[in-house]
Amino acid sequence: MIKVNGREFPWEEGLTVKKLLQKKNYTFPSIVVKINDRTIAEDEYADALIEDGDDVKVIHLITGG
Amino acid sequence: MTVSKLKESHKLLAEYKYVPAKVDKGYTNKSLYVNLSGNKIKAKEVTAMMKEKFIGGRGFGLWYLWNAVTPQTKWNDPENEIIISPGPVAGITQYPGAGKSLVVTLSPNTQTVVDSNVGGYFGPLLKFSGWDALEVQGKAENDVVIFIDGSEGVVRVEEAPEEAVDSHLLAEQLTELYADCEEDKRNISVVSAGTAADNTMLGMLNFSFYDPRRKTVRLKQAGRGGIGTVLRDKKIKGIVVKFKGLKGNLNNPADFAKIVNTGVKLHKEINRLDDYQNRMRHNGTTFLAGIMNDYDLLPTCNFKFGSHPEGEKIAAPNWVKMFDAGKADGCWYGCTLACSKVVCGFELKTGPYKGQKVVVDGPEYETIAGVGSNCGIFDRDYILECNFYCDTYGIDTISFGTTTAFIMECYENGIINKEITGGLELNFGSKEAAMELLHQMARGEGFGKIAGLGIKRLKEIFVREYGADAGFLNDIGMEAKGLEYAEYVSKESLVQQAGFGLANKGPQHDEAWLIFMDMVNNQLPTFEDKAEALHYFPMFRTWLGLVGLCKLPWNDIVPESNKDTEEPAKIIEHVQNYVDLFNAVTGQNIDIDGMIRQSEGVYQFQRVFNLRMGFGTREYDKVPYRSMGPVTVEEYQSRQERYDGQLKELLGIDPEGKSTEEKIKLLRKYREEQYEKITDAVYERRGWTKNGVPKLETLQKFGMDFPELVELVKQHQ
The missing domain is CATH 1.10.569.10 (Aldehyde Ferredoxin Oxidoreductase Protein, subunit A, domain 2)
Known part of the structure; x- marks a missing residue:
């Protein structure tokens, strides 16, 4: 199990940031991803592995419709 | 019918000649008052008090309307007004989104004060014609056009029997009619409604601008609150402003270079990042x-x-x-x-x-x-x-x-x-x-x-x-x-439910749009966090409508460094840009706290205005349950996994063996309690009583302790 924005989410072997975003259907273009407080650059999403127990933040930079 | 025939059919009802006031640091210090019942036109002074406490835009509209109506005034009484004001920053051409007008009236939908913001050229051209605001009161006997010519220094009320009422035709006709030539059309802006505004309570206003590349009139809308219905009830077909000689420095700002530099920074940012955002x-x-x-x-x-x-x-x-x-x-x-x-x-x-x-x-x-x-x-x-x-x-x-x-x-x-x-x-x-x-x-x-x-x-x-x-x-x-309601599903965001429900004018998202911060990012875990967001963001966003700015360049483009800031949601670099623009135009020296403080005063005033009109207490902040959660079995079952999970995690209730109706009831009880709690928290943060009325000390804190307001809130403390 991992945490995504403070809420539990099932972990699986080989889970990358890219896969997580797909699973959560997070399609908004302006986001900041952090794993255990380390910011992940967008070009690392496909390779950045998420480990079991990690604390992941996916902050959407949208505060206005 | 040809334009010359339309012109011939006009009958002059009133004319007022004036020397257009020059804009000084964003203000002309004059407003234009037109009363259609007696065809009276006059100039009014914009006082130092108005600029200090109400700033401009929505603030000026609220102040003028307060003074025009009584608690008994209805939306279709002649005393009701339509006030259009652009705000001190509006009209600069160096920073994106700086041409907004705010419109204020008593709404046929809410029966109390409503405001709506809109683009198009009207507001800036009105200001450069010498007016910080236009205040229209009374009712005409027959359809009229109000024509403000800022280049010639004349305002006319003309009977206009032959023009179309529908905006795509009317705006073209009036642009054609008042322009001297094709080149002159860009100097004209028309405010109009349409035939549905005659027959419904949902009328809105179109604000036009001429698009020389496509050779057509374009329309932007002040949509909310039925203002178009009020316009047509006053038998106004159109309000036309005409101003020649637009230049980039007509606001006569205190620090033009600062405006240019701030604008260049954002233009570059948009050019660099918009394709990826x-x-x-x-x-x-x-x-x-x-x-x-x-x-x-x-x-x-x-x-x-x-x-x-x-x-x-x-x-x-x-x-x-x-x-x-x-x-x-x-x-x-x-x-x-x-x-x-x-x-x-x-x-x-x-x-x-x-x-x-x-x-x-x-x-x-x-x-x-x-x-x-x-x-x-x-x-x-x-x-x-x-x-x-x-x-x-x-x-x-x-x-x-x-x-x-x-x-x-x-x-x-x-x-x-x-x-x-x-x-x-x-x-x-x-x-x-x-x-x-x-x-x-x-x-x-x-x-x-x-x-x-x-x-x-x-x-x-x-x-x-x-x-x-x-x-x-x-x-x-x-x-x-x-x-x-505006078009966002708020069921999974308590903050957005309250953002809609506690908004002064009703459930429009221009006060607060916090769904992602709350529901997706989970950045507002406590009631204190939620209440703080429901204080800061509505105040910040209200401020844009005081000065004449659009909110889209605030948050629909984000600088690279924003992700490393303490509070990325605020996009603080852009907020600082706005403070810099305000100071550069007006010569004042506010900071971000000062900006929020300006808004708070106007916001409290609007809340008391609602109270004065017979609303503005807790019962009027209730929202339909559909905005909070699933009303029907169909809705619940469509997201059953989510709702069952919430019953388990949030309420400690095992959903197994329970009917959908039972589960709906349990979830509803919980969510309605949450809404009451957030209401309490926000009231406290905003300095209001448990019944949602600004406390006396709150009015004093923001300099809104006018005797009439004090008298009113005293009855509700």
């Missing part, structure tokens, strides 16, 4: 449709659901293909975010202009979601046609969409039927019937005339005339304070 220059606000569908936030079938398998059909890429692209699309000079998209040569299939090829301004996200998905319609041609007719008829696409969605759900539940609707089969997805409903609103005929009353009045009629269950209608009728 929201692509506003390509998509306009349509980019939100696909995003909202992906995050289960796109209102579908009267807000029952937040997504639909056909949602992709109304996502941005499909609109972009239809846009007339590659030309500047700012609704005021200098806006490089350029989100005012347009579809040209669109052939109408229905209505009085059937077969004609027209220009459609938009669609904006709210229109796509309102008249489209929320009515279960995913047909782009329908959405465009509905967009066009709503605009030209002068009817708000949000209120039309949300009202029609409500009617469709009533129809599907057998509350109303074909006999009642005059044969219209108003099921979800029935685009032909929905379009006919709109045409009926414009003609003031049939069921359209009833539908045009808006949801609050429809609920009463359906209960009284057709024996509908009032409780069910109150749950699914998406209005609060009498205003129809």
Whole structure:
């Protein structure tokens, strides 16, 4: 199990940031991803592995419709 | 009819000559007062007190309206006013989104004060014509045009019997009529409504600007609160302003270089980043449709659901293909975010202009979601046609969409039927019937005339005339304070529920849009956090409407460094840009706290204004349960995993063995309690009593302790 924005989410072997975003259907273009407080650059999403127990933040930079 | 014939038919009712005041640090220090009942026109002083406490824009509108009406005044009394004010920063051309006007009136929907913001050239041209605000009171006997010529220094009220009422025709006619030549058309802006504003409570205002590249008049809308209905009730066909000689420094700012530098910084940012962020220059606000569908936030079938398998059909890429692209699309000079998209040569299939090829301004996200998905319609041609007719008829696409969605759900539940609707089969997805409903609103005929009353009045009629269950209608009728909801599903964001419910004018998202911060990012875990967000963001966003700025360049483009800031949601670099612009124009020296403080004063004043008109207490901050959670079995079961999970995690209740109805009841009890708690927290943060009334010390703190306000709130402490 991992945490995504403070809420539990099932972990699986080989889970990358890219896969997580797909699973959560997070399609908004302006986001900041952090794993255990380390910011992940967008070009690392496909390779950045998420480990079991990690604390992941996916902050959407949208505060206005 | 030719323009010369139209001109000949005009009859001069009043004329006022003046020497246009020069703008000094963003203000002309004069406002224009027109009373149509006696055809009186005069100038008023804009006082130092007004500038200090009310700033401009919405603030000036609220102040003038307060002084014009009494607690007994109704929206259609001659005493009601329409006030248009651009704000001190409006009219600069160096920073994107700096041409906004704010319109204030007593609303036919809410019966109290309402404000609506709008682009187009009217506000800046009004200011450069010598006026910080236009205040229109009284009622004309016959249809009139108010013409303000800032170059010649003359204001006229003219009877105008022959022009069209529908905006796409009227704005063209009046632009043609008052322009000296083709080149002069860009110096003209027209405020108008349309035939549906004559016959419904949902009328809106179009503000025009001339698009020289496409050689056509474009329209932007002050949509909310029925202001177009008020305009037509006053028998105003159009308000025209004309000003020649536009330059970039007409605000006579205190520090022009600062404005230029701040603007250059944002222009570069947009140029560098927009293609990788929201692509506003390509998509306009349509980019939100696909995003909202992906995050289960796109209102579908009267807000029952937040997504639909056909949602992709109304996502941005499909609109972009239809846009007339590659030309500047700012609704005021200098806006490089350029989100005012347009579809040209669109052939109408229905209505009085059937077969004609027209220009459609938009669609904006709210229109796509309102008249489209929320009515279960995913047909782009329908959405465009509905967009066009709503605009030209002068009817708000949000209120039309949300009202029609409500009617469709009533129809599907057998509350109303074909006999009642005059044969219209108003099921979800029935685009032909929905379009006919709109045409009926414009003609003031049939069921359209009833539908045009808006949801609050429809609920009463359906209960009284057709024996509908009032409780069910109150749950699914998406209005609060009498205003129809804007197009976002708020069920999974308590903060957005309160953002809608506690907004001064009713459930419009321009005060607070915090769904992602709350629901997705989970950045507001405590009630204290939520209340703080529901204080800061409404105050910040209100400020934009005091000074004449658009909010889109604040948050639809984000600097690279924003992610490393302490509070990325605030986009603090852009907030600082706004403070810098305000200081550079006015010569003042406020900081971000000062900016919020300016807003707080005006915000408290507006809350007391609601109280004065018989509202503004806790009972008027209630919201329909559909905005909080699932009303029906169908809704609950469509997201059963989510709701069952919440029963377990949040309430410690095992959903196993319970009927859906039982689970709905349990969830409802919890969510309604949460809404009460957030209401308490926000009231406390805003300095209000448990009943939602500003405390005396709150008014004193913000310098709003005018004797009349003090007297009023004392009765409610």
